[in-house]
Amino acid sequence: MFVYIPIDGLFYIGLALIALISYPIAHLVMRIGKTVNGAFYALVAVSLGLFFWLVIWFDEAARQRDMGTIPVVFNFAFAVLLYATFVALSYFVLRAVYRRTQVNR
Structure with missing residues (x-):
């Protein structure tokens, strides 16, 4: 059984990976x-x-599938927002984990 996942769905799965x-x-x-x-x-x-x-x-895949310009731009903008959020949250999580391991020593 084959499940069709749109290209932008694969793009966000890639962000999670x-x-x-x-x-x-x-x-x-x-x-x-x-x-x-x-x-x-x-x-x-x-x-x-x-x-x-x-x-x-994603840019190459969107061109091959003839995805319009506006959806590609919106996907890029949302991906940059998600990436910036991930980087910021990762900094705070890494700092908290580091402090917790320093207290336990």
Whole structure:
């Protein structure tokens, strides 16, 4: 049984996968390097690289499917808003986890 998922749906699934890939890497960097800033920079580097790759993929897929300009622009704008929210929340979560692990030592 085949389920059709629209291209913009795959785009948002890709955004969720970026979060699921980049946060554990940042957490690992925090545990090894013992700094929040290093973990945050690792998170931004990995997630930004994957985000740009996803945007390029979505642009090509939208062109092949003849998606209009306005839906593509709205999807890009909403994706940037979601990405900025993810980065901000990740910073606060990483900082809280770092403080909690420092208290337990």
